[in-house]
Amino acid sequence: MSLNKPATKNHLIVGTILILIALASLIIRLIFKTEFTEIPIFVFGVWGGIETGRYLEYRITTQIREKK
Numbered sequence: 001m002s003l004n005k006p007a008t009k010n011h012l013i014v015g016t017i018l019i020l021i022a023l024a025s026l027i028i029r030l031i032f033k034t035e036f037t038e039i040p041i042f043v044f045g046v047w048g049g050i051e052t053g054r055y056l057e058y059r060i061t062t063q064i065r066e067k068k
Contacts, residue, residue, distance in 0.1 A: 012055040015049070015052030018048030019044070021040070021044045021048070022041050022044035
């Protein structure tokens with residue numbers, strides 16, 4: 001029994017979208033010199049990294065299991 005459901009390809013898609021939102025916030029920050037974009041850069045970057053990492057971890061562990 002697992003407490004966390006396995007990561008799917010949707011985790012990779014959502015993670016990529018969140019990272020792109022963080023990059024867009026960074027570009028807005030650099031171009032318009034705004035002060036309010038620091039929090040979205042951090043939040044979406046970390047959240048996107050976690051989601052992408054969950055998918056990559058799942059993918060690597062399933063490939064290792066298949067080779068055995």
